Amino acid sequence: MRQRTTLLAGILFTVAAPLAACSAGPGDGSADRPRVVATTTQVGSVASELGGDAIDLTVLLEPGIEAHDFELTPEAGAALEQADLILISGVRLEDWLDGALDTIGGSEKVRDMSDGVDLLMPTDAEGGAADPHYWLSAPGARTMVGNVRDALSELGPDAEAAISDRADGLLARLDAADAEIRDMIGAIPEEQRKIVTDHDALGYFIEEYGLEFIGSVFPTLDVASEPSARDIEALVAEIRANGVTAIFTESAVNPRLAQAVADETEARIIDEPLYTDSLGPAGSGADTLDGMLLHNARVIHDGLIGG
Secondary structure (H helix, E strand, O other): OOEEEEOOOOOOOOOOOOHHHOOOOOOOOOOOOOEEEEOOHHHHHHHHHHHHHHOEEEEOOOOOOOOOOOOOOHHHHHHHHHOOEEEEOOOOOOOHHHHHHHHHOOHHHEEEOOOOOEEEEOOHHHOOOOOOOHHHOHHHHHHHHHHHHHHHHHHOHHHHHHHHHHHHHHHHHHHHHHHHHHHHHHOOOHHHOEEEEEEOOOHHHHHHHOOEEEEEEEOOOOOOOOOOHHHHHHHHHHHHHHOOOEEEEEOOOOOHHHHHHHHOOOOEEEEEEEOOOOOOOOOOOOOOHHHHHHHHHHHHHHHHHHO
16 A cells, blocks of 8 residues: 655746647747746646746757656756746756755755655555656646646746646646546446556556556666566566556566566456556647646556456
């Protein structure tokens, strides 16, 4: 079982114009718009939607990039140095940012979008780090939206009303997605709600929507190191013992090991990936928080019902 605790986040990042128009370098340098940097695609998407053309936005990570081990480029460093605001996902997801801020300064410009989240803490057997994937449930996503709204409103008070209106629209979409997800997962027979994933990223979704986590190919919160042979053997045994029928892959994780596990069991690989560390690319339907949550729910519903 997992335990929850409310933690205040550490460092924060900045937000700007539409996500599709953003890059990993400084914005257009427009003097009348505050420069915002967002670390991840999740934070960047929200900042883009809420900030609109009132901000000059740079998003450091691109869709499909695993967030835990991102390496800063010189262009990204320049964007951070020039930023008026830095918006981070938080919960130590961006540990790679600390060294850059130590070098160039600017930690006072950081805002943590996990502030106020009821964080999942692992059991003692799993280690001590909190799960950083809070945006993978509607309540966590709502908190991110509220924090982005507040950070952008503080940066540009003249645009506060428009930012708040856009936030209300996104929050309404998240509420609608939440209800639809509960219906989809509720339609899965309880004995079929057993889930195996590439890595242990879906804790918030699993707890919020009533699934049962059996295990993951990478038995950690990130994929920095490959599982041992003993880890794989243990997972294969759990899949067999629990009658798991599907193994879910993720967009930012190589499915090679997941396929090897499937080959050792009667479970099948679900080829359509879940979006966990990254949103989907523009036009995928999973390039917003609500779209990503609905995409993941549909893939899980279809994968488990199909088994």
